[in-house]
Amino acid sequence: MALLETKGLTASYGDFQALFGVDIALDPGETIAIIGANGAGKTTLMRSIAGILANQPNAVLFDGEAIGALPAPDIVARGIAMVPEGRKLFPSLSVEENLLIGRYGRAVAGHWSLQTVYELFPILKERRGNPGTALSGGQQQMVAIGRALMSNPRVLLCDEISLGLAPVVIKDIYAAFPRIRAAGASLVVVEQDIGQALKVSDRVYCLMEGRITLSGAPSDLTREKIHSAYFGAGA
C-alpha cells in the first residue's frame, strides 16, 4: 500500500480551479518528483497535501487515513513536513531557533536533531546565532530543509528548492538527499529543473494545467514524451 496517496484531488482558489482530479502515490522509501511549467498546479498540490489548503477528506490518504481536510498542524503531527517554496524562514528567529521551531508540532525521537542537522549542513552551525534571513539563499534553503527535518518526518515535501539558486549551490543541497533518504524519509520533490528531477527521483509525475499528463520511472521517459507532457501535445 502506498504511504501517501492523492485520489481525484481537486483544488480551487475561489472561482479558479487549479487541480482537476490528481492521482499520485508515494511508496515507503521512495522519492517522487513532480515537474511542470509555472502555473501547472505543483505548489497547489503541495499546499493541499500539507494542509494549507483544505480538500475533501478522502482526496489525500496517508497510511490509509483520510487527511485531506485536516489543517496544517495536524498534518505535521502525523509526520508530513514541508520545505515551502521561497524558504519562508522566520525573520525574527535566529538560524538555530528556526531549526528548533521545526520540532514544535512533532517532537519525536529519530535520526534528526540539532546535532545531526548541523552535521548535514556544517555551515549552519557556524551561523547558528544569525537571523535566518541574514544568510545567503543557499544557506537559507539549508535552514528550511533542516527545519522540516527536525520533526523527523516520514514524508518530506520539497517545493522548488532550487528556485533562485546558483547551479553549484543546488548541487550542494541535492548532495544531502541521499542522507535524508537513508534516515528513513520518503520524498516528494517539486522541481522546474527537469534534469535535477530525473536525477533524484525513482518516479516522475508531470503536471500540466492541473492534470497529470505523464508518469513513470526516469529511465522510461524520453525527452519527447516529457516535452509534450510539459507543454501540451501540439507544442
Add this chain to the structure above:
Amino acid sequence: MMWIDTIVQGILLGGLYALFAAGLSLVFGIMRLVNLAHGDLIVLAAFLILVMVSALGLNPFVAALVAMPLMFAIGWALQFYLLNRTFGTDILPPLLVTFGLSIVIQNGLLEGFTADSRRIPVGGLDSASVALGPINVGVMPLLTLASAVAVIIGLNQLFYRTSLGRAFRAISDDPVTAGLMGIRPKNIFATATGIAMVVVTIAALYLGTRANFDPTIGPARLIYAFEAVIIGGLGSLWGTLFGGIVIGVAQTFGAAVNPEWQILAGHLAFLLVLLLKPRGLFPRAVD
C-alpha cells in the same frame, strides 16, 4: 533638588503606565490586535482584587496572586471564543468588537459596583516611604516600578528563551508557515491574551492601591497605555517601559509647573515623539 525629585517621581509613575502598556504591547506584537477594552479589563481586574480583599479579607498582594489564574482564564476564553472569530482580511471587526466589549465591561461594573470610587486598602503601605539620599520615595511607587521592570524582564525571557516565545514570534512573522511547523494560531493567540491578562492583573493591583478608581476610568488608562507603546516603538517591550517613563516624567513635570497641566503634558510628550520619530524610539517590527 526639586527637579530631581520630580524626575524620580515621574520615573516611578512611568512604571505604572508601563504596566498598563505591557499587556497591550504583547497582544499587539503577536497578533496585531488593538484591544480597545484593555483599560476596562484593568479596571475589571482591580474590582476582582477588591472583592477578594473586602469579602475574603485577603492581603491585596495575595488577592492579586489568586486573581492572576482567574484573569488568565478570562483572557484565554475571551480570545479563543470571541476575538479569534473577528480576525480576517478586514481590520475593522476586532476594533468594533473590543470597543463594544469596553462598553459591556464598563456597564457591567456599574451595575455590580455602582459609580462610587473605590480603593484597594493596603494597610499603612500606601503612605510608607523610604529615603533615597535627599529624596523620599513612596514604597508603593517603588514596588510599581520594580514590578514593571520584572514584568518586562519576564516577558523578554518568555519571548526569547522559550519554545512558546519562538511560536509567538514565528506566528507574528508568518502565520501560514507557522502552521506548517505545527503551531495552532488560535491556541497561541488565546495563550498570549491569557498572559496579557496576568500582566493586567499586576497593573490593576497598583492602579487600585495608589489611587481611587471607578468603573469608567478604563478608557483613559487605555490612552496612556497606547501612548507608552507608540513612544517605545511597536514590538519592543523595553521600549514600552521607556515609553511609560516618558509619559510619567512629562506628567510630573507638567504637574510641578501647574497641577492643571499634568495630563496635558503627558499627551504633549506623546505628540512630540510622534512628530519627531513617528515609528517610536525603539521600533523593532519592520511592518
